Amino acid sequence: xxxxxxxxxxxxxxxxxxxxxxxxxxxxxxxxxKKACVLGTAWFLNHTxxxxxxxxxxxxxxxxxxxxxxxxxxxxHEADMPLVYGMSNTTCExxxxxxxxxxxxxxxxxxxxxx
Amino acid sequence: MLRITGGKxxxxxxxxxxxxxxxxxxxxxxxxxVESGRTIDATGMIVFPGGVDVHTHVAGGAINFxxxxxxxxxxxxxxxxxxxxxxxxxxxxxxxxxxTGYLYAGMGWTTVNxxxxxxxxxxxxxxxxxxxxxxxxxxxxxxxxxxxxLDLLENGEYERAKNIVAWYIWAxxxxxxxxxxxxxxxxxxxxxxxxxxxxxxEGYSKLTPxxxxxxxxxxxDDLGLPHPMHLxxxxxxxxxxxxxxxxxxxxxxxxxxxxxxxxYHAYGGDDWDEMRSExxxxxxxxxxxPNITTDAGAVLFGDTVTITADGPWQHLLYKLTGRxxxxxxxxxxxxxxxxxxxxxxxxxxxxxxxxxxxxxxxxIKNPWQVFLSTDHPNGGCFWRYPxxxxxxxxxxxxxxxxxxxxxxxxxxxxxxxxVREYTLxxxxxxxxxxxxRALGLHQKGNLGxxxxxxxxxxxxxxxxxxxxxxxxYVIKGGEVVIEEGEIRATPDGREFIIKPHxxxxxxxxxxxxxEDCYTMAFENYPVEMERLxxxxxxxxxxxx
Amino acid sequence: MGxxxxxTLGEVKNRGDFIIYWGGxxxxxxPRHFTKYALMPKSKFLPxxxxxxxxxxxxxxxxxxxxxxxxxxxxxxxxxxxxxxILRAMxxxxxxxxxxxxxxxxxxxxxxxxxxxxKKAKFGCVFFGMGLSMTRGKHMNSAALLTLAAEMNAFTKxxxxxxxxxxxxxxxxxVMRWQTGYPFGITFNRGYPRYNPGEFSTVDVLxxxxxxxxxIIGADPGATMPQPAIDHLxxxxxxxxxxxxxxxxxxxxxxxxxxxxxxxxxGTAYRMDEIPLPLKPALKSPYPTDEEVxxxxxxxxxxxxxxxxxxxxxxxAQV
Numbered sequence: 001x002x003x004x005x006x007x008x009x010x011x012x013x014x015x016x017x018x019x020x021x022x023x024x025x026x027x028x029x030x031x032x033x034k035k036a037c038v039l040g041t042a043w044f045l046n047h048t049x050x051x052x053x054x055x056x057x058x059x060x061x062x063x064x065x066x067x068x069x070x071x072x073x074x075x076x077h078e079a080d081m082p083l084v085y086g087m088s089n090t091t092c093e094x095x096x097x098x099x100x101x102x103x104x105x106x107x108x109x110x111x112x113x114x115x
Numbered sequence: 116m117l118r119i120t121g122g123k124x125x126x127x128x129x130x131x132x133x134x135x136x137x138x139x140x141x142x143x144x145x146x147x148x149v150e151s152g153r154t155i156d157a158t159g160m161i162v163f164p165g166g167v168d169v170h171t172h173v174a175g176g177a178i179n180f181x182x183x184x185x186x187x188x189x190x191x192x193x194x195x196x197x198x199x200x201x202x203x204x205x206x207x208x209x210x211x212x213x214x215t216g217y218l219y220a221g222m223g224w225t226t227v228n229x230x231x232x233x234x235x236x237x238x239x240x241x242x243x244x245x246x247x248x249x250x251x252x253x254x255x256x257x258x259x260x261x262x263x264x265l266d267l268l269e270n271g272e273y274e275r276a277k278n279i280v281a282w283y284i285w286a287x288x289x290x291x292x293x294x295x296x297x298x299x300x301x302x303x304x305x306x307x308x309x310x311x312x313x314x315x316x317e318g319y320s321k322l323t324p325x326x327x328x329x330x331x332x333x334x335x336d337d338l339g340l341p342h343p344m345h346l347x348x349x350x351x352x353x354x355x356x357x358x359x360x361x362x363x364x365x366x367x368x369x370x371x372x373x374x375x376x377x378x379y380h381a382y383g384g385d386d387w388d389e390m391r392s393e394x395x396x397x398x399x400x401x402x403x404x405p406n407i408t409t410d411a412g413a414v415l416f417g418d419t420v421t422i423t424a425d426g427p428w429q430h431l432l433y434k435l436t437g438r439x440x441x442x443x444x445x446x447x448x449x450x451x452x453x454x455x456x457x458x459x460x461x462x463x464x465x466x467x468x469x470x471x472x473x474x475x476x477x478x479i480k481n482p483w484q485v486f487l488s489t490d491h492p493n494g495g496c497f498w499r500y501p502x503x504x505x506x507x508x509x510x511x512x513x514x515x516x517x518x519x520x521x522x523x524x525x526x527x528x529x530x531x532x533x534v535r536e537y538t539l540x541x542x543x544x545x546x547x548x549x550x551x552r553a554l555g556l557h558q559k560g561n562l563g564x565x566x567x568x569x570x571x572x573x574x575x576x577x578x579x580x581x582x583x584x585x586x587x588y589v590i591k592g593g594e595v596v597i598e599e600g601e602i603r604a605t606p607d608g609r610e611f612i613i614k615p616h617x618x619x620x621x622x623x624x625x626x627x628x629x630e631d632c633y634t635m636a637f638e639n640y641p642v643e644m645e646r647l648x649x650x651x652x653x654x655x656x657x658x659x
Numbered sequence: 660m661g662x663x664x665x666x667t668l669g670e671v672k673n674r675g676d677f678i679i680y681w682g683g684x685x686x687x688x689x690p691r692h693f694t695k696y697a698l699m700p701k702s703k704f705l706p707x708x709x710x711x712x713x714x715x716x717x718x719x720x721x722x723x724x725x726x727x728x729x730x731x732x733x734x735x736x737x738x739x740x741x742x743x744x745i746l747r748a749m750x751x752x753x754x755x756x757x758x759x760x761x762x763x764x765x766x767x768x769x770x771x772x773x774x775x776x777x778k779k780a781k782f783g784c785v786f787f788g789m790g791l792s793m794t795r796g797k798h799m800n801s802a803a804l805l806t807l808a809a810e811m812n813a814f815t816k817x818x819x820x821x822x823x824x825x826x827x828x829x830x831x832x833x834v835m836r837w838q839t840g841y842p843f844g845i846t847f848n849r850g851y852p853r854y855n856p857g858e859f860s861t862v863d864v865l866x867x868x869x870x871x872x873x874x875i876i877g878a879d880p881g882a883t884m885p886q887p888a889i890d891h892l893x894x895x896x897x898x899x900x901x902x903x904x905x906x907x908x909x910x911x912x913x914x915x916x917x918x919x920x921x922x923x924x925x926g927t928a929y930r931m932d933e934i935p936l937p938l939k940p941a942l943k944s945p946y947p948t949d950e951e952v953x954x955x956x957x958x959x960x961x962x963x964x965x966x967x968x969x970x971x972x973x974x975x976a977q978v
Binding site (some may be wrong): 004006007008009010011012013014015016017018019023025028029030037038039040042043044047048049050051053054055056057058059065068069070071072073075076077078079080081082083084085086087088089090091092093094095096097098099100101102103104105106107109110111112113114115 | 680685686688689690691692693696725793816821823824825826827828829830831832833834835838839842843844845846847848849850852859860861862864865869870871872873874875876877878880883884892895896898902903909911912913914915916919921922923924925926927928929930931934936937938940941942943944945946947948949950952954955956957959960961965966967
């Protein structure tokens with residue numbers, strides 16, 4: 001099958017954030033990451049678009065996305081001191097939503113940097 | 116739909132000076148009549164067009180660096196408390212994005228111009244602008260130390276330079292051009308500065324700051340940018356810099372320009388001990404050259420944080436004060452320096468600076484030429500503008516303030532002799548109609564039919580600072596956003612951008628030069644249109 | 660002192676003729692840092708690339724990065740702050756004691772040579788890694804090194820930059836600053852942001868048992884945090900958003916699988932020098948993005964009663 005080629009793709013594995021990677025991908029996996037270093041190549045080739053995991057788990061049992069969102073919202077809403085933490089391996093767009101979430105909850109907000 | 120009745124209207128764009136008029140609004144714009152909707156009875160109140168800030172620093176890498184450096188201020192300053200629908204925020208020297216929108220709107224300002232954007236991090240600036248609610252925004256990109264442009268100017272390749280400037284403006288999704296310390300920031304990359312307009316710049320064989328000033332002003336005019344070159348002159352802040360500033364103005368050779376924060380550029384004397392005001396000379400130049408505008412960059416006493424692309428000046432300020440110093444040099448394009456600062460009335464230099472800002476506002480006769488600004492946050496925070504309005508409108512209050520300054524200041528300033536008091540009409544010009552016209556935003560600062568329905572309504576108060584600090588109503592795009600001291604709505608603002616014309620071969624020419632000196636892929640450099648929230652592309656017609 | 664004297668990576672590529680790596684191992688942790696930014700590139704000002712640069716590595720042992728350096732200085736573990744302080748004194752020609760130097764594991768000759776080279780540089784840059792910022796002295800070490808770089812500007816152009824690590828941690832810093840004023844360690848429990856690392860930072864909050872629910876995204880604290888913190892995460896309702904079932908997922912009440920940033924999710928990420936870059940996913944994920952899921956959770960919460968009673972919109976000064 002023909003591969004999709006993405007030029008000047010951005011690698012977020014380390015803080016160098018190289019944006020000159022040439023990715024070759026089929027439907028579900030990246031098969032080649034030209035110019036990427038050994039860490040970046042592993043990062044691109046080890047993540048696929050396969051459905052490897054359930055959409056969601058509630059108490060370890062498979063659940064739908066809608067159910068999981070409602071349960072998560074209820075837990076966070078009921079808490080007196082909810083914590084929003086992490087935000088390393090995600091986009092700025094998601095980070096903006098995370099800050100908005102902590103702001104709405106009156107909760108705690110923290111990243112990897114505090115470690 | 117909305118009707119505002121009975122108010123005394125000050126609308127300098129249409130020559131209306133305190134007449135009782137009715138304003139009608141539909142779909143965010145003024146119309147001649149409406150049939151239904153809310154009526155605001157403004158009888159006895161004062162109606163202005165919403166304020167326009169021609170020069171401020173509210174979004175992007177530099178102010179965000181300043182936020183990182185001033186946690187001690189965040190923890191003491193104004194705090195906006197979260198509601199179910201409204202985000203929280205902190206004010207102070209470097210307010211958070213949400214608080215920036217609340218504070219500007221809270222005193223009736225509805226349009227702001229972020230005056231210093233490096234193209235390399237323009238994506239960041241737009242992300243922050245998207246998080247500043249209520250107000251409309253525009254931005255200017257930093258061009259006077261861009262090494263690709265400078266190399267072309269050194270080689271006399273004017274047309275190419277012009278195309279590349281246009282390309283950069285569109286790549287950044289910006290509105291115009293800012294020039295900061297032309298050549299001086301490029302020299303700072305080697306730890307040097309450029310103070311003489313006619314001496315060649317470090318790293319160049321013949322290019323001088325004067326060449327950059329003239330060529331960039333010409334490029335802005337030829338591209339037909341709605342706002343002329345926005346110029347932060349060389350030699351900012353230094354005693355005796357009046358000669359550099361006047362020299363700069365002469366280098367323009369008749370081209371349009373907006374001179375940023377002229378307070379910092381009007382000093383006499385040979386050193387700090389001898390520093391004095393030279394506003395009379397500078398004001399005279401403006402009074403005889405109506406094609407040049409300026410903003411005051413006025414200083415208010417108190418704590419602030421200084422932020423400028425003028426890296427060498429900030430290094431000097433750090434050495435003078437021994438306070439925190441942030442510096443961020445940006446590849447190929449510009450620099451940035453940050454130093455927290457406290458202006459003290461007991462400090463002779465600070466007292467002169469305070470006086471110089473007010474003198475310029477009072478000595479430049481035409482309020483269409485000189486606009487209210489503190490170069491936020493450099494001379495003071497924008498939310499202190501009502502204090503400046505009080506100083507301009509009340510000569511007695513100025514006299515009281517002067518008494519608190521050191522005695523020996525008297526021979527070094529002219530403020531004590533100035534009796535002028537701004538009228539409401541002149542304030543409306545300097546805070547709204549004037550800056551809107553200078554920015555080429557004809558739908559702003561204007562209460563005429565077809566213009567954006569941005570209105571601020573004050574209840575008369577003898578305490579001028581209180582009156583301007585606490586408007587009764589603020590209306591943005593026809594929506595009541597502030598009412599009786601409360602935030603009622605936080606709509607998204609728009610971003611004004613332009614697409615200047617450039618030769619289609621520009622990218623092909625630029626790409627190899629770009630790849631030599633940048634670390635980002637050329638293809639990834641331009642900001643994508645979809646990253647802007649509510650972009651509004653304005654006309655830009657080249658002068659051929 | 661305080662602040663940071665720094666630049667974007669392209670400035671180092673174009674001008675940096677003297678490079679120090681302190682407490683970092685880019686050869687293994689940031690593999691393209693040498694070739695793309697700091698050591699190898701040729702430029703207008705450094706036409707011979709690597710040959711025009713001098714490279715120094717300071718670390719507690721000769722890592723793989725030592726091979727790439729011209730000079731390796733082996734500092735005794737935990738003595739970084741002392742060595743930096745000695746260098747700060749030496750650049751100003753202040754007196755230093757031989758015993759103090761001896762304790763650092765680096766000789767006076769090495770220090771003298773380093774200072775001479777730093778001053779001779781046209782554009783110096785010191786990159787520092789977790790070997791400096793996460794060992795004894797922590798942020799004090801970083802502050803000392805940033806101060807050394809700032810003070811070097813009395814002699815020549817000199818900058819410093821932290822070698823920020825994983826993923827988009829820099830972006831988190833940048834976003835939190837513009838929305839809250841602070842970079843991390845924040846609480847909104849009074850309805851507006853307050854900052855106090857040690858009080859509001861995650862490990863402290865969890866070890867004390869303060870938090871009564873946790874929302875974890877783009878991180879796996881179940882694999883990296885001290886055991887008492889992990890134990891508390893297991894006790895409270897923990898919600899995880901991650902492309903994989905992680906250690907934290909296994910102790911959580913809710914796990915939601917999401918698309919991978921930059922591989923199957925679009926958006927923006929910040930480089931270590933705070934330059935934003937667009938992400939260009941090559942794959943189409945069967946899962947939603949983090950952005951979408953967080954927004955939906957937020958919207959669901961927004962429909963429930965708000966936690967704070969109506970009151971003042973603003974307080975004029977915090978006390």
